[in-house]
Amino acid sequence: MPDETPTNSKSPGVSPKVVHDQVDRILSSDLFSNAGNLSRFLRFIVDQTLEGHGEDLKEYRIGVEVFGRGENFDPKDDTIVRVQARNLRAKLASYYESVGAGDPLVIELPKGRYSPVFRRVQPIRKDRGKRARVALYLGPVLVVALAAGTYRMSRHATSANVTPSLVVGPFGHDSSEKDGSYFARGISSDLTTALASSSALHVVLDPDRSSEDLPAALDFARRFGVQFVLTGSARAPQGQVRVVARLLRTRDGSQIWQQEFVGRANELSVVLDESARAVLRELRVSWPKDRRLSISRVESLEAYDLYQQSLRDRPRETTALLEQVIALDPQFAPAYARLALAYANPGRPEALANAKTAAARALQLDDQLAGGHLSRAVLLDHYDLDWIAAEHEYIQALNLDPSSANAYYFFSVLLTRMGRFDEALSQLRRGEEVSPLDDSLLGQEGWTLGMQRHYDQSIELLRKHLEPHPDDYSLNLYLGDIYLDKGDFERALLAFRTIEAQAQRQPLVIGLEGYAHAALGHTAEAHKLLKRLESMAAEKRVPSTSFAFIYIGLGDKDAAFQWLERALINDRFMLSGLKVWPVYDSLHNDPRYWTLLTKLGLN
Numbered sequence: 001m002p003d004e005t006p007t008n009s010k011s012p013g014v015s016p017k018v019v020h021d022q023v024d025r026i027l028s029s030d031l032f033s034n035a036g037n038l039s040r041f042l043r044f045i046v047d048q049t050l051e052g053h054g055e056d057l058k059e060y061r062i063g064v065e066v067f068g069r070g071e072n073f074d075p076k077d078d079t080i081v082r083v084q085a086r087n088l089r090a091k092l093a094s095y096y097e098s099v100g101a102g103d104p105l106v107i108e109l110p111k112g113r114y115s116p117v118f119r120r121v122q123p124i125r126k127d128r129g130k131r132a133r134v135a136l137y138l139g140p141v142l143v144v145a146l147a148a149g150t151y152r153m154s155r156h157a158t159s160a161n162v163t164p165s166l167v168v169g170p171f172g173h174d175s176s177e178k179d180g181s182y183f184a185r186g187i188s189s190d191l192t193t194a195l196a197s198s199s200a201l202h203v204v205l206d207p208d209r210s211s212e213d214l215p216a217a218l219d220f221a222r223r224f225g226v227q228f229v230l231t232g233s234a235r236a237p238q239g240q241v242r243v244v245a246r247l248l249r250t251r252d253g254s255q256i257w258q259q260e261f262v263g264r265a266n267e268l269s270v271v272l273d274e275s276a277r278a279v280l281r282e283l284r285v286s287w288p289k290d291r292r293l294s295i296s297r298v299e300s301l302e303a304y305d306l307y308q309q310s311l312r313d314r315p316r317e318t319t320a321l322l323e324q325v326i327a328l329d330p331q332f333a334p335a336y337a338r339l340a341l342a343y344a345n346p347g348r349p350e351a352l353a354n355a356k357t358a359a360a361r362a363l364q365l366d367d368q369l370a371g372g373h374l375s376r377a378v379l380l381d382h383y384d385l386d387w388i389a390a391e392h393e394y395i396q397a398l399n400l401d402p403s404s405a406n407a408y409y410f411f412s413v414l415l416t417r418m419g420r421f422d423e424a425l426s427q428l429r430r431g432e433e434v435s436p437l438d439d440s441l442l443g444q445e446g447w448t449l450g451m452q453r454h455y456d457q458s459i460e461l462l463r464k465h466l467e468p469h470p471d472d473y474s475l476n477l478y479l480g481d482i483y484l485d486k487g488d489f490e491r492a493l494l495a496f497r498t499i500e501a502q503a504q505r506q507p508l509v510i511g512l513e514g515y516a517h518a519a520l521g522h523t524a525e526a527h528k529l530l531k532r533l534e535s536m537a538a539e540k541r542v543p544s545t546s547f548a549f550i551y552i553g554l555g556d557k558d559a560a561f562q563w564l565e566r567a568l569i570n571d572r573f574m575l576s577g578l579k580v581w582p583v584y585d586s587l588h589n590d591p592r593y594w595t596l597l598t599k600l601g602l603n
Contacts, residue, residue: 016050022105031225054115078426091225098251164283165202168192169217169231186308187234194276196403197294200285205435221250239265257282268298303329336362337371370401382573405435421452443478450482451580458482485582489516511546518553543571
């Protein structure tokens with residue numbers, strides 16, 4: 001192995017050009033091709049260090065100049081810089097373990113500082129052969145000991161200062177077993193949550209992972225600079241649980257560890273706990289002794305399979321499946337947490353009462369269940385509008401499960417509606433670090449930037465994410481709304497038209513389309529859309545805000561406020577965007593607007 005000589009940018013052997021060339025080499029690699037934030041971060045701190053300003057690289061300055069935080073950025077509340085520094089260290093380590101192994105210069109970001117260090121990699125010395133021959137006289141025992149130590153280090157290849165990163169890939173199953181695929185997917189999902197709950201391991205989610213595609217999981221891990229992939233198989237033959245866990249190195253797909261875990265049917269949670277802790281031990285990851293891994297008790301394999309099926313079936317069938325799960329296993333807390341959201345979806349008073357009862361039961365059975373706290377948070381947020389209590393529950397859910405993309409999403413929506421944009425973007429970006437392909441997070445980031453009136457930045461982001469999926473419903477909905485907010489009503493209608501087949505029965509889209517037509521002077525078309533909403537209201541509940549949007553576009557403030565007052569009763573969640581949504585801007589000079597804000601607790 002070549003000698004490595006630490007140096008800095010002022011050393012005779014390293015010129016700024018050499019450093020810049022190395023940065024270009026790093027950023028052109030596949031590892032950094034989709035890491036815009038990390039690429040900007042690396043180039044900024046390198047440039048500043050080369051210019052002699054390394055000592056001035058503080059969290060506040062980086063947060064403002066690199067990550068676009070405003071002047072009110074507080075590193076104590078927003079950890080974006082520390083999180084991204086950790087990710088940059090891990091990604092640089094992955095780069096130099098793989099494609100950068102032969103590069104002439106190593107760029108490192110030492111822990112606890114933001115100015116990088118540059119190390120030259122010297123050519124092999126001419127006396128290397130002589131020194132190597134000396135090692136032959138050290139004796140076979142020492143040679144074996146050194147080899148064993150080197151092998152052990154190479155198996156892990158993680159620095160003590162770098163948090164290991166992991167993707168939980170697909171777990172195989174016995175195709176002859178009934179519901180075997182649901183069981184295997186459940187094991188993969190629960191191990192993901194358990195490992196992430198240790199808070200000492202960076203777990204990255206692959207939402208596009210299929211149940212059988214290990215090569216795709218490895219490609220995903222390489223794309224996002226993740227060091228390891230956990231995979232294996234999961235079976236439940238004749239009332240016995242058998243889980244085989246295998247740890248692969250992402251770089252070359254080589255297997256570095258395997259272990260089998262066996263238990264009786266009612267010991268599934270024990271098997272999951274044992275396997276998760278074994279993975280952490282193998283990765284040399286420690287966790288607080290007083291903190292359990294996030295694994296719920298499981299008594300019935302049949303109930304477990306039905307629960308996993310409910311996570312993947314159509315929403316209409318979810319409630320019935322979850323009720324079957326509870327009938328089979330009345331102590332299975334996750335089923336109550338998910339049932340709470342299924343009950344709440346219709347929004348009727350009796351359904352909401354059932355939803356709150358289910359959420360309370362979930363936490364009564366397991367007060368450390370992240371899903372239970374998330375369900376309670378959504379109910380407090382969307383229906384009670386108790387945002388202080390909801391925020392507390394969102395934070396609790398994320399503390400228990402830092403891999404919950406849903407929690408990051410819902411929490412960011414609350415913060416955006418409160419006008420706390422920087423905090424909302426911080427939560428979204430944390431979510432994107434654990435789930436980089438989640439369209440809901442990416443779309444919500446674009447919407448939050450739009451609410452901040454950063455229209456062009458929002459549109460650029462949304463259009464970028466739409467390139468591989470031009471017909472995506474949510475992203476086109478966000479894009480159309482931002483165009484509408486910007487005043488580009490023609491492009492807004494084009495975006496809505498892209499999802500017309502999916503959106504023709506969606507009152508929200510109809511309301512926004514009506515607003516755009518009214519603003520363009522298409523009065524007849526706006527009234528036509530009002531009639532369509534009225535027809536829909538005869539068949540199902542139509543949010544009052546959808547009517548209000550069209551009347552706002554028509555300039556009929558009296559009618560708009562009448563519908564917004566009704567929304568206090570039947571559409572309070574959509575109305576809670578009143579403070580930040582540009583659609584409402586024309587109402588700001590009316591006293592009725594401020595009265596509504598007060599009633600909502602937003603003034």
